[in-house]
Amino acid sequence: xxxxxxDFEDILNNGFSDANTSIRGVVxxxxxxxxxxxxxxxxxxxxxxxxxxxxxxxxxIPNRAAMDMEKSSHAILSFDGSESxxxxxxxxxxxxxxxxxxxxxxxxxxxxxxxxxxxxxxxTRILSFADKAPAPRGDTVNNLQVxxxxxxxxxxxxxxxxxxxxxxxxxxxxILDAPDLLDDYYLNLLSWSDTNVLAVALSQTVxxxxxxxxxxxxxxxxxxxxxxxxxxxxxWIQEGGGHLAVGTSWGKTMLxxxxxxxxxxxxxxxxxxxxxxxxxxxxxxxxxxxxIIVNHDVRIAEHNVATLAxxxxxxxxxxxxxxxxxxASGANDNxxxxxxxxxSSISRPRYELTEHQAAVKALAWSPHERNLLATGGGTADRCxxxxxxxxxxxxxxxxxxxxxxxxxxxxxxxxxxxxxGFARNQLCLWKYPTMAxxxxxxxxxxxxLHMAVxxxxxxxxxxxxxxxxxxxxxxxxPSKALSGKRGASDLPGRARSKKLSKTMQIR
Amino acid sequence: MGANDTVITLKxxxxxxxxxxxxxxxxxxxxxxxxxxxxxxxxxxxGLTVLTTTDQGLLSYLGNVMSQMESWLIDGDVxxxxxxxxxxxxxxxxxxxxxxxxxxxxxxxxxxxxxNDENVSQNVVKKKLSGDGMENKRGAKNVKEVHDEIQAIIxxxxxxxxxxxxxxxxxxxxxxxxxNKTAIVPKKWDDSDPRYIMNSQEVKLRSFTTSFHKVExxxxxxxxxxxxx
Numbered sequence: 001x002x003x004x005x006x007d008f009e010d011i012l013n014n015g016f017s018d019a020n021t022s023i024r025g026v027v028x029x030x031x032x033x034x035x036x037x038x039x040x041x042x043x044x045x046x047x048x049x050x051x052x053x054x055x056x057x058x059x060x061i062p063n064r065a066a067m068d069m070e071k072s073s074h075a076i077l078s079f080d081g082s083e084s085x086x087x088x089x090x091x092x093x094x095x096x097x098x099x100x101x102x103x104x105x106x107x108x109x110x111x112x113x114x115x116x117x118x119x120x121x122x123x124t125r126i127l128s129f130a131d132k133a134p135a136p137r138g139d140t141v142n143n144l145q146v147x148x149x150x151x152x153x154x155x156x157x158x159x160x161x162x163x164x165x166x167x168x169x170x171x172x173x174x175i176l177d178a179p180d181l182l183d184d185y186y187l188n189l190l191s192w193s194d195t196n197v198l199a200v201a202l203s204q205t206v207x208x209x210x211x212x213x214x215x216x217x218x219x220x221x222x223x224x225x226x227x228x229x230x231x232x233x234x235x236w237i238q239e240g241g242g243h244l245a246v247g248t249s250w251g252k253t254m255l256x257x258x259x260x261x262x263x264x265x266x267x268x269x270x271x272x273x274x275x276x277x278x279x280x281x282x283x284x285x286x287x288x289x290x291x292i293i294v295n296h297d298v299r300i301a302e303h304n305v306a307t308l309a310x311x312x313x314x315x316x317x318x319x320x321x322x323x324x325x326x327x328a329s330g331a332n333d334n335x336x337x338x339x340x341x342x343x344s345s346i347s348r349p350r351y352e353l354t355e356h357q358a359a360v361k362a363l364a365w366s367p368h369e370r371n372l373l374a375t376g377g378g379t380a381d382r383c384x385x386x387x388x389x390x391x392x393x394x395x396x397x398x399x400x401x402x403x404x405x406x407x408x409x410x411x412x413x414x415x416x417x418x419x420x421g422f423a424r425n426q427l428c429l430w431k432y433p434t435m436a437x438x439x440x441x442x443x444x445x446x447x448x449l450h451m452a453v454x455x456x457x458x459x460x461x462x463x464x465x466x467x468x469x470x471x472x473x474x475x476x477x478p479s480k481a482l483s484g485k486r487g488a489s490d491l492p493g494r495a496r497s498k499k500l501s502k503t504m505q506i507r
Numbered sequence: 508m509g510a511n512d513t514v515i516t517l518k519x520x521x522x523x524x525x526x527x528x529x530x531x532x533x534x535x536x537x538x539x540x541x542x543x544x545x546x547x548x549x550x551x552x553x554g555l556t557v558l559t560t561t562d563q564g565l566l567s568y569l570g571n572v573m574s575q576m577e578s579w580l581i582d583g584d585v586x587x588x589x590x591x592x593x594x595x596x597x598x599x600x601x602x603x604x605x606x607x608x609x610x611x612x613x614x615x616x617x618x619x620x621x622x623n624d625e626n627v628s629q630n631v632v633k634k635k636l637s638g639d640g641m642e643n644k645r646g647a648k649n650v651k652e653v654h655d656e657i658q659a660i661i662x663x664x665x666x667x668x669x670x671x672x673x674x675x676x677x678x679x680x681x682x683x684x685x686x687n688k689t690a691i692v693p694k695k696w697d698d699s700d701p702r703y704i705m706n707s708q709e710v711k712l713r714s715f716t717t718s719f720h721k722v723e724x725x726x727x728x729x730x731x732x733x734x735x736x
Binding site for chain 1: 542556586655662677679684686688692696698701
């Protein structure tokens with residue numbers, strides 16, 4: 001230990017004086033020469049003279065030469081009193097100095113052990129069972145390997161096996177900058193209204209981008225609430241596109257009239273940021289970091305009609321079913337909960353589903369089948385799971401090999417689009433229910449956090465941590481020729497399904 | 508709550524602790540990919556879906572260790588359980604999961620840490636250590652409360668894949684039990700060295716307590732050299 005310290009000073013001093021030399025020229029000052037001499041005399045390292053000159057940078061570069069690894073390792077291995085497999089030091093001539101060092105290391109370590117680790121050597125025995133556990137079978141590949149080995153360039157292009165008849169462009173049709181888009185998995189910062197206006201929250205500001213005209217409006221800014229205040233979620237009302245719900249980092253949920261650009265309401269109910277929002281007609285559900293979900297009836301003064309508490313960590317995904325009967329919620333406690341529309345503050349969820357092994361953020365209700373819900377899990381889970389929400393049973397589970405950040409169904413076909421994080425940050429289109437990979441869309445350079453589908457159902461916008469929005473033409477409706485062949489009756493057009501949902505709401 | 512309201516006895520506490528160890532070890536083996544994922548089955552426990560092994564050899568090994576563990580727990584001889592993950596080829600200890608067992612008396616403080624964080628990126632090792640000294644409870648707890656605390660630990664083990672370095676080589680594991688010197692040791696048990704890790708990083712996980720035992724958990728792992736990233 002002590003000699004290490006000396007060495008270290010030596011190096012520092014040498015480095016320092018070298019740096020000076022370079023400034024002042026070749027001639028060393030007397031004190032420098034003295035110091036060098038005395039150092040090389042004192043040092044017990046025989047090679048100190050022919051040590052390479054240190055680089056003259058201002059950074060500290062750790063030098064392993066200054067450490068006596070052998071000595072340290074001996075000290076560590078032997079302090080335990082157990083017969084060290086390293087054996088005695090072979091060089092025999094361990095000087096008193098070295099012995100002393102080892103002893104002091106040993107006593108330091110045992111002091112550390114008793115005081116910090118709480119182990120007293122004299123009272124503890126470390127035991128292991130003689131019959132060891134069976135070794136894993138040889139070909140065990142760590143299932144996490146997929147996360148790391150998924151190279152960003154490798155691609156198994158399965159789309160050649162013609163799963164779809166339409167052409168899906170591999171490149172985005174448009175890219176928009178989204179500076180300061182927060183890289184936070186738990187937020188929901190993107191929403192596309194049925195009047196074709198895209199709302200996106202960039203840190204403290206909500207912007208509205210009109211997809212027809214390309215016009216950009218700034219809706220609101222929360223700078224006045226303090227430097228750490230930010231928008232944590234946005235969600236358009238289902239019909240009409242007149243109102244936008246905005247969740248904030250300080251627990252308030254705001255309701256904005258977009259046409260007049262005025263704030264209509266400010267609703268409380270949460271004690272921490274509101275990361276997830278979902279509309280069911282006049283009911284706005286909000287999920288927060290305070291683990292609760294609040295149902296607000298936006299028409300009445302006493303807006304808080306139910307507080308749903310079942311999650312034990314931050315709620316990050318919320319989605320009402322298209323028929324308005326079920327609310328699905330996902331949270332960082334890895335749970336997926338299904339709530340009846342009639343749930344009150346004392347209700348328990350209809351189902352608590354614990355199959356996911358990581359946070360559940362991505363939620364998507366099938367527009368084709370009633371009670372079919374798709375959910376995606378975080379890094380430790382990486383699965384897309386499908387549920388029958390009536391029975392609470394899991395229908396299918398697919399490991400995607402990467403964090404699932406968002407899911408979006410194709411309104412025209414039984415296909416689902418997923419967006420992913422590390423390592424490839426891709427979007428992936430799957431055929432349901434076979435879950436054959438139709439297409440992978442690369443382009444984003446950081447994880448793809450949010451997705452939204454256009455009102456005509458043909459394009460999808462993705463927002464990623466690389467601070468861009470990309471538009472993809474993935475869901476184009478079946479062409480006329482094709483639809484003629486199939487007959488009009490089985491054309492599940494978005495327009496039709498929208499009409500359907502309208503009639504359902506009247507009912 | 509009914510039956511759950513009953514106060515935990517020493518025997519009950521030992522059962523809880525050893526069941527926790529069994530579940531935790533299984534979770535580690537599954538999450539760290541030490542055994543093939545296909546050999547695990549899903550099971551509902553602590554309000555979670557946990558994965559437990561179906562491998563007969565492994566089950567009988569764990570059974571042997573756990574039954575001995577229980578008798579030591581009853582005698583109050585167990586100080587800690589360590590799950591050591593070792594590379595088969597290199598023979599190097601790569602991870603050490605440590606569960607300290609403290610025999611309870613009086614006040615208990617529970618430390619909190621949020622490891623379940625999807626925002627932690629895979630290739631940067633980040634640690635979030637925050638908040639401690641949460642609750643101060645004296646006396647009896649019911650099984651439900653204990654299960655909630657255990658649930659949090661199992662979840663952290665699951666979430667640990669987000670910060671632990673990838674185990675790049677096939678690994679095996681071993682269980683070390685630290686006991687008092689006075690403990691009665693059956694023939695089949697040998698003394699072992701502690702199998703420490705050089706250049707280690709440690710992350711403290713949550714703890715739980717029955718009224719008899721407090722179990723603190725933490726994981727230490729070999730730090731990845733930065734230039735290898």
